[in-house]
Amino acid sequence: MSGDKKQSASFLARNAIVKNYKRMWPYVKPYWFQGLLSILLAIPIGALEGVIAMSLKPYMDLVMIDKSLQAAWYIPLAIVLFTSLQGGLTYAANYLNTWVGAKITNLLKLDLYKKMLSFDTNFFNRRNSGDILMMFNNNADMACAGLLTNLKNFVQKIFTALSLIFVLFYNSWQLAAVCVTILFVAFLPMTTLKKKIQSVFNSTLIADSTMMTAYNETYAGNKTITSYNLAEYQQNKFKNILDSVFNLQIKMVQKTRWLTPVMHIILSIGIGAAIWFGSYLVLNNYITSGGFVSFLTALIMLYNPMKSLGSNYNSVLMSFMAIERVFGIMDSTPAIADRPNAVEMPSEHHTIEFRNLCFEYNRGTPILKNINLTVTQGQIIALVGNSGGGKTTLVSLLPRFYDPTAGAILIDGTDIRDFTLESLRRHIGVVFQDNFLFAGTIRENILIGNKDATPEQLNTAIEMACLGDFVNSLKDGLDTQIGERGILLSGGQKQRVAIARAFLKNAPILILDEATSALDNKSEAVVQRAIENLMRDKTVFVIAHRLSTIRNASKIVVVNQGEIVESGTHDELMQHECGAYKTLYDMQFKCNSERK
DSSP states (O other): OOOOHHHHHHHHHHHHHHHHHHHHHHHHHHHHHHHHHHHHTTHHHHHTHHHHHHHOOOOOOOOIIIHHHHHHHHHHHHHHHHHHHHHHHHHHHHHHHHHHHHHHHHHHHHHHHHHHSSOOHHHHHHOOHHHHIIIIIIIIHHHHHHHHHHHHHHHHEEEEEEEEHHHHHHHHHHHHHHHHHHHHHHGGGGGGHHHHHHHHHHHHHHHHHHHHHHHHHHHHTTHHHTTOOOHHHHHHHHHHHHHHHHHHHHHHHHTTTHHHHHHHHHHHHHHHHHHHHHEEEEEEESSSSHHHHHHHHHHHHHHHHHTHHHHHHHHHHHHHHHHHHHHHHHHHHSOOOOOOOOBBOOOOEEEEEEEEEEEEETTEEEEEEEEEEEEEEEEEEEEEEEEEEEEHHHHHHTTTTSSEEEEEEETTTGGGGGBHHHHHHHTTTEEEOOOOOSSSHHHHHHGGGTOOOOOHHHHHHHHTTTTTTHHHTTTTGGGBBOOOGGGGHHHHHHHHHHHHHHHEEEEEEEEEEEETTOOOOOHHHHHHHHHHHTTTTTTEEEEEGGGGGGGSSSEEEEEETTEEEEEEEEHHTTTTTTTTHHHHHHHHHHHHHHHH
């Protein structure tokens, strides 16, 4: 790289650091006074480091040489008093630093969490849980952990260095000039450190996220691991992850830990030079013996912290890189967001039109191809077809979990992308095959549908979802804890809680994505009754596995390989002897008969 390019890269790097620290100001601003106080306290803490070294000159000259009894007690007493003051200030600075750092971290995490909630479904599909934790939690910890701490430490070290350098020059400007020059030489290797660790740092984050994913998968998939005797397999897989993390840790040591011993060697040369040159000055009466002892003490107190500065600088760089990653996330634009002039979706609709709709998860691999379908208010549209044909993808485009690659979905002639996301999704209810329930109570999970629901509305939703008998059988009723992801409930109970939630939402458009396919016959009958209650007076899209449940649909749409191959009522489609729907229906009916 040429000199101009190096200077340009260095300038851009410094600009990025300054810019990112400026962007941290809104998070620091509410606590600026406490933060500033913690940093200002570092000034006297650092300056007081020179007291001991400074006091040794009069102590040696007055007590050891002039035999002054008075100086023998007041100089040690002064040292104890100054050191006690320094200890108290250090505690206050550390307390304020931790308090402010935690507050800033929480503000940053809150904004990161808000940002995470703005991302579309595909964003999460392409990342594992470890990546998400690293991006939205650990980066904030790494960024803020070093923000004030490093600033306080640097201020403290600067004033420690200034006070000790003052002692050096006070005792001998000749010795001080030599030792300070060597000190600056020791700092030179630090200038190349960031470039060396950037790639290893990024790889370490990936490895750490993989490890977190392994923990999450073991927690969530413990039954599968047990039933398939996967303990040894998972153990070996985890060992490989640990080996990868270990190798990266060693690489980080190789690229960073050389700095401390190099600085140690350079600074030791400085101490050696000071002893050699200082001995000459003492013997020739340029400085007193007390001045020389004071100088050496100040030099050692100055050099010792500098030996470990390489490690501190490493943590500073980690904080800088974490801050860059945090604001990289903050600056990213969600793929699905409100258009600049988005409007509220009306509470009523007359038609929903899928016009020339195409969609691809991965470029060049079409999932939906030129879908054209018009639905009128109050219709029940059943989507059937072979597995993987695109049914779930089609209904997922309606609440904008994804946006179409081409074509559009229009409600009363308006592209749904021209509605605000909040109003669009407020008018659409969804009951999935595997509904997500949050850790908490049954009541809390149902009220997600409408947090302002009255007790009467809540009770109505419970009865319409056929959940009343189950809730009444529980000791704590609606306040029964259901565990993470509703683990303490059966499949049918989870579905009915989700249906009750959809009842409270009372959205005019309803999507039922194979809501009964994973249930046994008895549970399915109860849930199906609840679903029939839920579908009243709504425009409904039903993805059905059991074709017997959608015979009365207004229109049945057969979707195979991303295309609509047939549509019509049950009776109309059964008239097509070689039709796709009749073939599916006869095959399912035959299978059911054989089972009986």
